[in-house]
Amino acid sequence: MKAVVIDHYGGPEVQSLCDVPIPSPASGEVRVEVHASTVGRTDTATLRAHPFFARVMTGLFRPKMRTLGMDFAGKVDAVGDGVTAYQIGDRVFGISTDRFGSHAEYLCVPQNGAIARIPGDLPFDQAVVGEGAWYAHGTTKLLSEGKRCLIYGASGAIGTAAVQLAKANGAYVVAVVGSRHLALAESLGADRLVNYETEDFTAISDKFDLVLDAVGKTSWFACKPLLGDNAVYASTDLGPGWSNILLGAWFGITGSKRVRIPFPEDAPGFIRYLASLMAKGKFHGIFDQSYSLEETVEAFRYVETGQKTGIVVVKVR
Ligand SMILES: NC(=O)c1ccc[n+]([C@@H]2O[C@H](COP(=O)([O-])OP(=O)(O)OC[C@H]3O[C@@H](n4cnc5c(N)ncnc54)[C@H](OP(=O)(O)O)[C@@H]3O)[C@@H](O)[C@H]2O)c1
Structure with a gap:
């Protein structure tokens, strides 16, 4: 699969689009065929290891995660042992808070993680609203x-x-x-x-x-x-x-x-709450420009200007 990969901290240019193995869902995980992702300030800050002490969580000398991207929306395309909450084909969205990984064609997420079904027929690129x-x-x-x-x-x-x-x-x-x-x-x-x-x-x-x-x-x-x-x-x-x-x-x-400083918590509970607000028409994403996966470096440069309105989308498919 195609994924935007990093090996060290730095500016947007340290990322490159590579072919990497498709991940297999572990027990209790679903694999999502990613259709849309975002570049958020968490991605840009993590890439630059800013503030410096964030390295305690993201990796002292080099980033622990090889692919950034917190928001995802897509289709469940495989499930691990013991998965009962989702089926292949389900349209889902959420945030991958610890592992990141959505600047890629597939990512795996625990079924009990920050994931929920997309309300109604909302398009994937309008469901990446979590970060x-x-x-x-x-x-x-x-x-x-x-x-x-x-x-x-x-x-x-x-x-x-x-x-x-x-x-x-x-x-x-x-x-x-x-x-x-x-x-x-x-x-x-x-x-x-x-x-x-x-x-x-x-x-x-x-x-x-x-x-x-x-x-x-x-x-x-x-x-x-x-x-x-x-x-x-x-x-x-x-x-x-x-x-x-x-x-x-x-x-x-x-x-x-x-x-x-609003350190957020309980991401799984929050994503389910957000899905319920979206279903009631009480929450929707505000979107700025969108980029292809190949243009992710450009998306990072734009987000770093601090001038975006709402959310910058990466259309993975
Ligand atoms: N460290 C982390 O992991 C992390 C993660 C997430 C967010 N954050 C922080 O959270 C903040 C917000 O992030 P975000 O993604 O919501 O948005 P953002 O990209 O920082 O927000 C951009 C918006 O802010 C407005 N803006 C810029 N300067 C302003 C000013 N002086 N007064 C009022 N509005 C101003 C811009 O419009 P105008 O300039 O046209 O008014 C633009 O619409 C950022 O400062 C970021 O550092 C940090």
Whole structure:
């Protein structure tokens, strides 16, 4: 099969398209004939081993995984011993969180992993929606009916997902985006829009239960005026001078969890929840450009610009 392979950390150019053996599903695993994948910020960060300490998980000297790609959508084409949840031919989607591997024509996933049936007849290239949504869920899960949140940078994969997940939980959502994304944020259900190019969002006279910086460009100090009692500030990045890590640790010691990096958890449960939202029409992916498997290096270069809207798809077939 064709797969995009890496042997060491570096920029997009260290990847090459190679012929490698088709994997066989182990006991309890399904093999997915991959039709669509994505290039997300997890892929670009993992390729560059950024931040450096991520190497503890991804491999100290060289990447443990030879092929990146977290999101997948495709058809089950083989099952290992003991698989009862899926059958050959099932249309599935999900995220391969530990092994990656979806920048390839086939990958194997545990049947109990982060995999679910694609709702209805949604095309494969519109079902690769897991990565950003999983990160967003790390903090939007704190929201319930009537809670108020502000989502800064509501135009990336995490931000567009966060608006929809917060609305699905019944929250009031203020979305902060640039001019070119105002209509998009409104279409996602945001209750109020702030254009960061013309308005200082930290000066709006409102208090929130959650401020989520979905693009890692602000700081807790800047957002403090927006935080109500017991409110949480969360950011997808480390913050200036790693301040989010340091503040997160400090507030952890003091017993309050006011600053968080939304490390996501329970990927299998989340993908099943996401599938249920998609089936009810409460969640859909926002897609930017798509690339072929042969163009994966170009897709990485584009994602690294930090300018994508929503999700960048790799059409594998
Ligand atoms: N380390 C990891 O493994 C990892 C994994 C996932 C995500 N992340 C972090 O999570 C963040 C979000 O990732 P993502 O995939 O959702 O999206 P992304 O690619 O970072 O988001 C791009 C979007 O952000 C907007 N944007 C850029 N600069 C902005 C600014 N100063 N203020 C507001 N919006 C701005 C861009 O539109 P405009 O410029 O037109 O406004 C674009 O639509 C990234 O910072 C990434 O580092 C890290």
